[in-house]
Amino acid sequence: MSEEQIKNLEAQFEERIARDEKIEPKDWMPEKYRQTHIRQMSQHAHSEIVGMLPEGNWITRAPSLRRKVALLAKVQDEAGHGLYLYSATETLGISREEMYEQLHTGKAKYSSIFNYPTVTWADMGAIGWLVDGAAIINQVPLCSTSFGPYARAMVRVCKEESFHQRQGYEIMIKLANGTPEQKAMAQDALNRWWWPSLMMLGPTDAESIHTEQSMKWKLKRKSNDELRQQFIDQTVPQADLIGLTIPDPDLKWNEERQSYDFGEIDWEEFWQVVKGHGPCNKERMKARVGAWERGEWVRDAAMAYSEKQQARKEKQAV
Amino acid sequence: MNFNLYKYILGISDNSLILGQRMGALTGHGPSLETDIACTNISLDLFGQVRSYYQYAAKIADDGRTEDDIAMLRKEREYLNVLLVEQPDTDFAFTMARQFLFDVYHLLFLTELQKNKDLTLSAIATKSMKEVSYHQRFSSDWIKRLGDGTEESHLKMQDAIDTLWTYTDELFHQTEADKIMVSEGIGVDVTKLKDNYYQKVNNVLEEATLKIPESKYFQKGGKEGIHTEHMGYLLSDLQYMQRTYPNMEW
Numbered sequence: 007m008s009e010e011q012i013k014n015l016e017a018q019f020e021e022r023i024a025r026d027e028k029i030e031p032k033d034w035m036p037e038k039y040r041q042t043h044i045r046q047m048s049q050h051a052h053s054e055i056v057g058m059l060p061e062g063n064w065i066t067r068a069p070s071l072r073r074k075v076a077l078l079a080k081v082q083d084e085a086g087h088g089l090y091l092y093s094a095t096e097t098l099g100i101s102r103e104e105m106y107e108q109l110h111t112g113k114a115k116y117s118s119i120f121n122y123p124t125v126t127w128a129d130m131g132a133i134g135w136l137v138d139g140a141a142i143i144n145q146v147p148l149c150s151t152s153f154g155p156y157a158r159a160m161v162r163v164c165k166e167e168s169f170h171q172r173q174g175y176e177i178m179i180k181l182a183n184g185t186p187e188q189k190a191m192a193q194d195a196l197n198r199w200w201w202p203s204l205m206m207l208g209p210t211d212a213e214s215i216h217t218e219q220s221m222k223w224k225l226k227r228k229s230n231d232e233l234r235q236q237f238i239d240q241t242v243p244q245a246d247l248i249g250l251t252i253p254d255p256d257l258k259w260n261e262e263r264q265s266y267d268f269g270e271i272d273w274e275e276f277w278q279v280v281k282g283h284g285p286c287n288k289e290r291m292k293a294r295v296g297a298w299e300r301g302e303w304v305r306d307a308a309m310a311y312s313e314k315q316q317a318r319k320e321k322q323a324v
Numbered sequence: 325m326n327f328n329l330y331k332y333i334l335g336i337s338d339n340s341l342i343l344g345q346r347m348g349a350l351t352g353h354g355p356s357l358e359t360d361i362a363c364t365n366i367s368l369d370l371f372g373q374v375r376s377y378y379q380y381a382a383k384i385a386d387d388g389r390t391e392d393d394i395a396m397l398r399k400e401r402e403y404l405n406v407l408l409v410e411q412p413d414t415d416f417a418f419t420m421a422r423q424f425l426f427d428v429y430h431l432l433f434l435t436e437l438q439k440n441k442d443l444t445l446s447a448i449a450t451k452s453m454k455e456v457s458y459h460q461r462f463s464s465d466w467i468k469r470l471g472d473g474t475e476e477s478h479l480k481m482q483d484a485i486d487t488l489w490t491y492t493d494e495l496f497h498q499t500e501a502d503k504i505m506v507s508e509g510i511g512v513d514v515t516k517l518k519d520n521y522y523q524k525v526n527n528v529l530e531e532a533t534l535k536i537p538e539s540k541y542f543q544k545g546g547k548e549g550i551h552t553e554h555m556g557y558l559l560s561d562l563q564y565m566q567r568t569y570p571n572m573e574w
Contacts, residue, residue: 058352065348069565069574070392071378074348075371081351082364089357127565127574177574185572293353301355303480304416307473314472 023223028154031097039223043153044098045114046225048105051091052116054084056109056290060124061133069127076173077130083166090162094155110295112282117141119206121284128181128188128195134174136196136203136241142167143237144207147227175244182248189249196245197253204268205276207234213273238266330384331404331501332511333445334394335547336437337377338405341395342555343426344370345562346413355416362462366423369455376448396566400555404499407546408491410555414484417470417477421484424463428524429495429517431456436512445510464528471532478533485529486537493542495521 007015015034022029029035058081065081068074092102108114119137124130145167148160181192208214208230220226228236238257245252256269278284347367354360378391385394408426413419434456437449470481496518498506505511526536545551565574 055352055357062352065351066345066561067564069569069572071371071375071395073574075368075375078348078351078364078368078371082361082368085352085357085361085364089361092357180574185569187569188572297353297355301359301416303474303476304355304359304470307477308469309473310477311469311473 020222023152026150027152028157029152030154038219039153040098042219042223042225043156044095044100046220047091047095047098047153047156048100048108049115049117051088051095051105052109052114053120054088054091056116056120056294058084058088059290059293060120060122060286061130063124064127064130067127068130073130073177080134080170080173083170087159087163087166090159091156094159097155106298110291110298112291115280117206118276118279118284119202121279121287121290122198122202123286125198126191126195128178128191129199131174131177131181131192132195132199134170134172135178135244136174136199137206138167138171138174139241140203140206140237142171143233143240148225150224150227152224178250179248182250192248193250196250200253201271201275202279204234204237204271205273205279207237209273209276235265238268242266325385325387328501328504328508329442329510330381331499332505333377333381333384335404335499335501336433337374337381338403339409339426339430340370340377341374341562342403342405342558343409343423344368344374345558346409347419347423349561350413350419359416363419366459366462369452369459373448373452373455376451380444380448392566396563400551400559401549403546403551403555403559404549405546405551406491406494407543407552408488408494410546410552410558411488411491412554414487415480416466417480417484418488420463420466420470421481421488423459424467424528425485425488425492425525426495427456427460427463428528429492429521431460432517432521432524433512433514436517440510440512442510467528467534468532471529471534481532482534485534486539489537489539490541490543492521492525494544494546497544497547499547 016036019029019034019036019039029039061077061081061084065074065077068077092105095105096102105114109116119140124133142164145160145164149157149164151157151160178192178196181188183189211217211229211231214230217226217229242252242257254269256267258267259265260267279287282288344367347363347370351360351364351367354363374395375391378394381394382389382391389397406426408422411418411422431453434449434453438446438453440446440449467481467485470477472478496514498514502511502514506513529536543552
């Protein structure tokens, strides 16, 4: 294809996106669009799968049968989200095995928040309330993103995430209204998860390298800083309602902006975790790589069995 | 309180509780995303059943204890599950063999329990049967895949079946509470399920090209509350929150 033809296709492509048309896997797309989507969607899928670990850590120790069932269902939903997102990404011409390989070698990232440890039961509440809350703010705009399979996957993911968030908040309500010990447990979880949740919405706009292109392709509708403000404005009243205190002495309602002003985020901590030196980066990778390696003989057996079955069928047909 | 009925219910539901706890622990660590989801699903089904049974047991006990108290605040000696379900997840072959050896029994048992004149037990059985039929299909498929897969998987599955076989006979033991319940027309006579069980199990093992173990030595004790050394650790996790923070609501 000549350079001019490509330019023509690119122009048509951008027009389609501007008209809010969905791009489907078999449509022509610029290589950069494909690569950007593989990167973002696989990162999203990896986050779901790695995200199962911190909550999975409490399945055997959930305090009641009702909570145990809800937590199992939630973590299972995350596996389901991982499954749709990997499948949606596969439509761009990359296999799930290749994506796993990228995760296991550290080439692909996942959300840094999952590198923090879950040390008390209240962390199950805080993750649902704050982490899923921040995820929803990030993800709702993706329901109308330009790439069809991603947009459709996100519609389903967002419905389940909002259920998870309510479930997390409900754990917090129960703790906040419980014994002094339970309330302290809830406050401690909020203290530990608040700042990492704010970091989850990404580096400040000045530092964010992908934003402009992503905006054009509707992979992003608002900047990281706008999303963060939205998250804070939404969450502070929820904390007030249950008598918990946001661990930010600089947090103050700004009448003029009709928004909360908030304190400085420790970006050094953010980059430290992103670069692989958070409290649980190594454990999370070890768990994922370990499950994959331990499962190899199982997957090989399933493949060998299915080949044998196929051969038997063919033999019978003859 | 009808102590025998109470004990009888625990004898049924403790199996689901302990197996559900084992399967739940695997969430996020499965050999593939699909098997991970399926194992979590089995755990979820089992805990769903457990809740129905213990809620009923709490009603019968009528001493202020809740489903959670019954599930999480007994001493090890008071858990009445068979030894099979508490066995550890040595590898995926053990997980699937344990599941399969229990599922075949579980489905036969529920099929009988369904005919019960105790309407609550009968209703729980009917609801659970749909779930357990799926569990049995899932675990049988894996017995075949691993048994008739690669040489390595065949050896691993054979080892799992050989090791766990010793815990199968206990499924057909009757406790005193069982006998009384059977005589009252509520309990299932498990001794009558035995031949059918081994026939079904053997059929799948044969299809999976696995050898049917010949050992005639079996372990027992779980139904009387005498467990293997694995049980205490499993209960430490299960009971952790209830023991550390007594008398609180979650």
